[in-house]
Amino acid sequence: MHDSPGPGHVNFTLDLTQEEARRRAEVVAALGDAWDPVAALRSEEEAHRLLYSGLDAEQQRTYAMLVAAGVLPGGDAGDAAPH
Numbered sequence: 552m553h554d555s556p557g558p559g560h561v562n563f564t565l566d567l568t569q570e571e572a573r574r575r576a577e578v579v580a581a582l583g584d585a586w587d588p589v590a591a592l593r594s595e596e597e598a599h600r601l602l603y604s605g606l607d608a609e610q611q612r613t614y615a616m617l618v619a620a621g622v623l624p625g626g627d628a629g630d631a632a633p634h
Contacts, residue, residue: 599624
């Protein structure tokens, strides 16, 4: 790789660090003061637990296979009764 530009080419560098910081600040501002990240995470974990609860044996095997393959995050599949 050459550090100097060839004929008719100009090196161009763009640092997006400041723009990314501004974008993140805008996202947090848009979420508002009432946003609770811990509560949001708990709600997401509860939704995941409920989604994969009540699986029958075949569904549980498929779930375990997908977790082992890295397709789904691991963890407890929930404790509701099978449908």
